[in-house]
Amino acid sequence: MLLGVRHHGPGSARAVRAALEAARPQVVLIEGPPEADALIPLAADEDMRPPVALLAHAVDEPGRSAFWPLAEFSPEWVAIRWALEHQVPARFIDLPATHTLAWGKDEPSEPTEPTEPTEATEATETVTPAEALRVDPLAALAEAAGYDDPERWWEDVVEHRGTGGDVFAPFAVLGEAMGALREAYGTGGHDRDLVREAYMRLQMRAAQKEAGDGVAVVCGAWHVPALWEKHTVAADRALLKGLPKVRADMTWVPWTHRRLSRVSGYGAGIDSPGWYGHLFGAPDRPVERWMTKVAGLLREEDRIVSSAHVIEAVRLAETLAAMRGRPLPGLTEATDAVRAVMCEGSDVPLGLVHDRLVVGDVLGEVPEAAPAVPLQRDLARIQRKLRLKPEALERELELDLRKENDAERSLLLHRLRLLRIEWGEPTASRGSTGTFRETWRLRWEPELSVRVAEAGVWGTTVLSAATAKAEADAVAAQSLADVTGLAERCLLAELPDALPVVMRALADRAALDADVGHLAQALPALVRSLRYGDVRATDTHALAEVAAGLAERVFVGLPPACAALDAEAAEEMRRHVDAVHGAVALLGETVSEAHGDLRARWHSVLHVLCGRDTVPGVIRGRAVRLLLDDGELAQDDAARLMALVLSPGTAPGDAAAWIEGFVGGGAGGGMLLVHDERLLGLVDAWLTGVPQEAFTDVLPLLRRTFSAYEPGVRRTLGELVRRGPGARTGAAAAGSGIPGFATELDTDRADAVLPVLRLLLGLDEADTSDGAGITTGINDLAGVGR
Structure with a gap:
C-alpha cells in the first residue's frame, strides 16, 4: 500500500491516519534516513513536542549536516505516532544519511533539508519542461486545473475534502497525477531521485518478505510512480554501487514553524505552517x-x-x-x-x-533521552540552571551584572558567541551606559543545533570549549585588531586560562606591527576591556601593561605618520586621534607608575601636532581642540592659533579643514563658538573674506562641519552672526533677540530667578536678608548672564 503525500500537508496527514486505521498494516515504512530507526521510539516520549527535526551530521565535519523536519501535521509524523500507538514496527527507507552527506562533500557546507521539488523564485524566462517541474510539481497540477495559486488549489482539492468515503481514493488520484507528470518530465532535473527510489524499492522488498501485503509506505507523492515500477534487484543495486560515504550521527532537535515556511530558506514547501497546524488540530x-x-x-x-x-x-x-x-x-x-x-x-x-x-513562532521540544554531543548536554544543564529557556520568539534580556544569576547569564552568552553560537546579540542598553548593565536580543534558531555540534570539537563543556576556541583564534589571528577584539571577548566571557595565550599573541602582534593606524585602532579596544575588571572582578593587570606599551608606540609614531596625508587619510587619522585621546584618559588611571604620566606625554604629542605645518589642517585643528578641552591650552592661545590659520596667507581649503578639526563633528564645537565670541568672530571674519573663486571649494566642507550641530546651536549661531560684532554689549545685546549673550552679566535676568530660588530653598517671601547672597551666587553661575 503506497500512500503518496505532500510533506507537511495537514490534509495528507488526516488521510494517512484514516488509511492506516482502515488497512491496519503490519509494517509502516516512512521516507527518511534509516539511521534514525533507533530514534523512532522517542516520538512517543511525553516530552517530545513537534515541530522537531531529525538532524544528521558528519562525525568528522559536524558543519556538514542535513535536517528532516516534522510537524504535528506532517504525514510522516502521524505515521510514526500511529505505529507506536499500535505497536507496529516503523522504519525509514530513504537513502541513508551516510550517503546523503557525502554526496555534496565538495560543495559549500551548509545545512540542507532533503525534500521534494518545491517552489522557487518566479521564472522570468522561457523554461524547459524539466526546469518548469523543478519550480514546483504542485504548480503544474494547479495550472492544469485552472488555478494560478498552487496553495489555493491544494486547499480546495485536499484540505477542504473530508475523510469520509473511500479513504484510499485520494492517494490513488494523487499517484495517478504524479504518474502523468513523471511520464512527461522524467525526474524533473533531480537525477538523485533515481538512486533514492532504488534504495526505497529494496527496502520495500525486504519488508514484503517479512509481512507480505501488510506493508504501508508513506512517502512523497512524487516517488509513488517510481516505486510502482517493476525493477530488478540487480538493477537497483547497480544504482547504489560505489556511493560515497561518511560517518554520520543522528539525533532529534527542536524545530520551529518559522523554519517550515518557504521564506526561511529551508524550502519545506509551505507558506503558512501556523494555518496548517490550525487546520489539522x-x-x-x-x-x-x-x-x-x-x-x-x-x-x-x-x-x-x-x-x-x-x-x-x-x-x-x-x-x-x-x-x-x-x-x-x-x-x-x-x-x-x-x-x-x-x-x-x-x-x-x-x-x-x-x-x-x-x-x-512555535518551538518544539526534545526529551533529554535523545542522543546529543556532550557540549549540548552541558549547555542544556546551564540553561536550566540559569532559567534561560531557548525561545523561537525574539525577545530582549536586560542583565544587571551585579547580580550573580545575571552575571552568569552574561558569561554564557559571551562564551557562546566565542563559539560562533549566535543565540544572543548584544545591543545598546536603554537608560544606562554603565559597564554593570547589558542588553541582549535573544532568539533560538534550529540551525544553532548544528553550531553546537560543530563547537563540540573544542571541548565537552561550554567553558572548556570556549577556552580552547579562544586560544586557537589567538594563534590564527591575522591582524592586531583581531587579537585585541579577542582579548576583549575573553574578558567578557571570563576565560582566565585563555587570556595568557591571547596576551602573548597580542604582544607578538603589537611588536611586529609598525602601522601607527593599526596600533591606534587597537588601543581603544584594549582600554575598553580594562573597564570590565571592576564589575567582573577580573585581573586586568597584564592587559593594562600591554595597553600602556601600545600607547608608548603610538606616541612615538603618530607625529611622523600624520605628515603628507591626503584628505581621506587625514580624516581617518583624525578619528584615530580622537579614539586614542579617549583611551589615554582611561588608561592613565590604571597603569603602573613605571609608565609615568601617560596623559602628560599624550598632551606633548598633541602640542607637536598643533605646530607642524606638514600635518593636515583637520588633525592640527583637532589637536588644538583636545588641548583646549583638557585645560592644557589657554583660550587666548587657541584664538591666536586660529587667527594664524585663518590669515590671508593660508589657502582657504586648508583653513576650512582646520575649522572642521577644531569645531567639527559631535564634540561640542558649536557650543564653544556660542560661548566664545572671539572664536566666532574669527571664523566669521575669515568666511566673509574668502575669495569668490575659492568659496565654492570650501563650502561643502563647511556645510559638513556645521550641519552636525544641534538645531538649537545652529539657530543661536545664526542669530549671533546676524547681530554682528558691533552690537554685542549692553542694551544692544538685550534688544538683539537673544537675551543673555553679552560681554557683561545680565543682572535683570539674574534677579528674575530669585523668586524661584526662594521657593526651592523654602525661604519666606518677606525675608530678604539673603537676597544679596543669592544674587551673588546667581551671578557666579556660568552661562546665565552671558
Whole structure:
C-alpha cells in the first residue's frame, strides 16, 4: 500500500491516519534516513513536542549536516505516532544519511533539508519542461486545473475534502497525477531521485518478505510512480554501487514553524505552517476557531476587537469563498476578512497576524533521552540552571551584572558567541551606559543545533570549549585588531586560562606591527576591556601593561605618520586621534607608575601636532581642540592659533579643514563658538573674506562641519552672526533677540530667578536678608548672564 503525500500537508496527514486505521498494516515504512530507526521510539516520549527535526551530521565535519523536519501535521509524523500507538514496527527507507552527506562533500557546507521539488523564485524566462517541474510539481497540477495559486488549489482539492468515503481514493488520484507528470518530465532535473527510489524499492522488498501485503509506505507523492515500477534487484543495486560515504550521527532537535515556511530558506514547501497546524488540530468549524484566535491576538495588542467583529469576519470569509467558487473559505478569504473587519483595512496589524499566527513562532521540544554531543548536554544543564529557556520568539534580556544569576547569564552568552553560537546579540542598553548593565536580543534558531555540534570539537563543556576556541583564534589571528577584539571577548566571557595565550599573541602582534593606524585602532579596544575588571572582578593587570606599551608606540609614531596625508587619510587619522585621546584618559588611571604620566606625554604629542605645518589642517585643528578641552591650552592661545590659520596667507581649503578639526563633528564645537565670541568672530571674519573663486571649494566642507550641530546651536549661531560684532554689549545685546549673550552679566535676568530660588530653598517671601547672597551666587553661575 503506497500512500503518496505532500510533506507537511495537514490534509495528507488526516488521510494517512484514516488509511492506516482502515488497512491496519503490519509494517509502516516512512521516507527518511534509516539511521534514525533507533530514534523512532522517542516520538512517543511525553516530552517530545513537534515541530522537531531529525538532524544528521558528519562525525568528522559536524558543519556538514542535513535536517528532516516534522510537524504535528506532517504525514510522516502521524505515521510514526500511529505505529507506536499500535505497536507496529516503523522504519525509514530513504537513502541513508551516510550517503546523503557525502554526496555534496565538495560543495559549500551548509545545512540542507532533503525534500521534494518545491517552489522557487518566479521564472522570468522561457523554461524547459524539466526546469518548469523543478519550480514546483504542485504548480503544474494547479495550472492544469485552472488555478494560478498552487496553495489555493491544494486547499480546495485536499484540505477542504473530508475523510469520509473511500479513504484510499485520494492517494490513488494523487499517484495517478504524479504518474502523468513523471511520464512527461522524467525526474524533473533531480537525477538523485533515481538512486533514492532504488534504495526505497529494496527496502520495500525486504519488508514484503517479512509481512507480505501488510506493508504501508508513506512517502512523497512524487516517488509513488517510481516505486510502482517493476525493477530488478540487480538493477537497483547497480544504482547504489560505489556511493560515497561518511560517518554520520543522528539525533532529534527542536524545530520551529518559522523554519517550515518557504521564506526561511529551508524550502519545506509551505507558506503558512501556523494555518496548517490550525487546520489539522481544529476538530470542527475551522474558520470560526481561526477568527477567534486572531481576535485574541489583536486584543493582546490592545486593539478593540469584539465578538461582533468575529461574527462579521466569518460571514465575510464565507461570502468571499462563495463568490470565488471555492468549497470552503481558505487562508486567502480569512486574511481578506480579517483585514477588512478586524484591521480596518490596515496591513500593519495584519502583518502581526501573519507573523504570529499564519507562520507562527512555535518551538518544539526534545526529551533529554535523545542522543546529543556532550557540549549540548552541558549547555542544556546551564540553561536550566540559569532559567534561560531557548525561545523561537525574539525577545530582549536586560542583565544587571551585579547580580550573580545575571552575571552568569552574561558569561554564557559571551562564551557562546566565542563559539560562533549566535543565540544572543548584544545591543545598546536603554537608560544606562554603565559597564554593570547589558542588553541582549535573544532568539533560538534550529540551525544553532548544528553550531553546537560543530563547537563540540573544542571541548565537552561550554567553558572548556570556549577556552580552547579562544586560544586557537589567538594563534590564527591575522591582524592586531583581531587579537585585541579577542582579548576583549575573553574578558567578557571570563576565560582566565585563555587570556595568557591571547596576551602573548597580542604582544607578538603589537611588536611586529609598525602601522601607527593599526596600533591606534587597537588601543581603544584594549582600554575598553580594562573597564570590565571592576564589575567582573577580573585581573586586568597584564592587559593594562600591554595597553600602556601600545600607547608608548603610538606616541612615538603618530607625529611622523600624520605628515603628507591626503584628505581621506587625514580624516581617518583624525578619528584615530580622537579614539586614542579617549583611551589615554582611561588608561592613565590604571597603569603602573613605571609608565609615568601617560596623559602628560599624550598632551606633548598633541602640542607637536598643533605646530607642524606638514600635518593636515583637520588633525592640527583637532589637536588644538583636545588641548583646549583638557585645560592644557589657554583660550587666548587657541584664538591666536586660529587667527594664524585663518590669515590671508593660508589657502582657504586648508583653513576650512582646520575649522572642521577644531569645531567639527559631535564634540561640542558649536557650543564653544556660542560661548566664545572671539572664536566666532574669527571664523566669521575669515568666511566673509574668502575669495569668490575659492568659496565654492570650501563650502561643502563647511556645510559638513556645521550641519552636525544641534538645531538649537545652529539657530543661536545664526542669530549671533546676524547681530554682528558691533552690537554685542549692553542694551544692544538685550534688544538683539537673544537675551543673555553679552560681554557683561545680565543682572535683570539674574534677579528674575530669585523668586524661584526662594521657593526651592523654602525661604519666606518677606525675608530678604539673603537676597544679596543669592544674587551673588546667581551671578557666579556660568552661562546665565552671558
